[in-house]
């Protein structure tokens with residue numbers, strides 16, 4: 342699948358982009374920092390470096406090649422001749438943002454537009470790639486210079502090819518950590534509800550037993566997965582007492598085979614888990630990050646702290662597309678959101694390691710990814726903690742501490758600017774005006790803004 346998908350991506354790109362000329366500035370090809378590289382200085386009224394507790398004023402960032410070489414007070418040192426100075430005035434500079442839970446191969450799941458199923462049954466693979474290319478660009482336009490993409494939903498190893506195209510500077514997009522097909526068990530993932538006589542595609546690679554689990558992990562790692570994504574729960578509903586119940590999928594033994602294999606490759610395992618038995622198996626089996634974690638018991642929170650398990654809550658997506666309030670599904674949707682906020686607050690106060698993730702793709706790529714920040718603040722994070730969840734903390738989850746998610750000497754030159762002060766109003770993070778990735782300016786509104794995406 343990898344070969345043909347890569348060739349197809351190249352063909353689709355020619356159609357989608359027509360030419361490489363307009364996007365050459367985003368090439369992930371910027372020269373490594375060197376004495377002969379041009380020096381760039383970026384100034385703005387305020388600077389949030391991603392790891393310090395307080396913002397700073399009157400600072401400038403010095404970039405050479407694709408690295409930050411200094412963060413210092415304005416005019417504290419003479420500038421080399423031919424230095425380009427970008428003054429962003431009354432803006433706040435921040436590290437490029439990181440979304441640790443995305444799906445570039447999903448385009449919302451609007452029931453009126455065919456929901457999830459149509460994407461696997463009726464979209465040609467080339468069409469899905471074309472839209473993934475747009476999704477990657479949308480992430481970068483919104484200031485997300487890095488993403489951890491959490492599986493392709495039936496599009497095979499397509500994420501590996503998109504990542505390659507971004508790295509080679511063929512298309513604009515964020516740095517990507519990809520997880521390819523993901524793993525669940527029989528009865529543990531759509532497509533579902535079709536006649537048993539018909540074979541339909543599945544959105545994940547389904548396994549039964551530790552041997553199949555390990556083989557799936559090996560295949561995915563072999564074909565380029567940076568992370569392994571496992572579904573530890575699937576359907577959810579309310580029991581007679583109104584409690585949220587989730588169907589568990591993999592057994593602890595199956596999960597342990599995946600985790601053991603991934604760790605042997607130096608890779609990590611992200612586990613989708615809502616609550617109950619499946620979430621407990623995820624913790625007992627050694628998952629590195631819990632995705633969603635709608636309902637965490639006190640004991641589970643304590644276990645996460647003890648084991649150093651990450652929590653990627655993805656709050657906002659559970660406030661979208663609720664079914665009507667008087668239906669079973671509608672009651673379940675409201676219960677999910679209600680318990681989620683409580684779990685978030687509990688985990689935050691207990692010191693669980695938390696990183697920003699949104700599940701974008703589960704909702705449309707034209708919606709603001711940064712909506713998640715205000716939910717984080719609603720449930721107890723300070724605005725600075727919310728910013729750090731999408732910068733230095735997310736970088737730590739990705740094993741990239743000091744490389745991304747921070748404005749400091751030696752870090753990669755991924756940075757953004759927003760008008761005003763995100764510590765006073767996190768919603769300004771929805772209005773990213775300036776984006777630099779890998780030392781190259783991708784967006785500088787309004788003059789050098791790229792053509793706005795008209796995607797749905």
Ligand SMILES: [Zn+2]
Nearest residue numbers: 442444491700
């Ligand atoms: Zn997801």
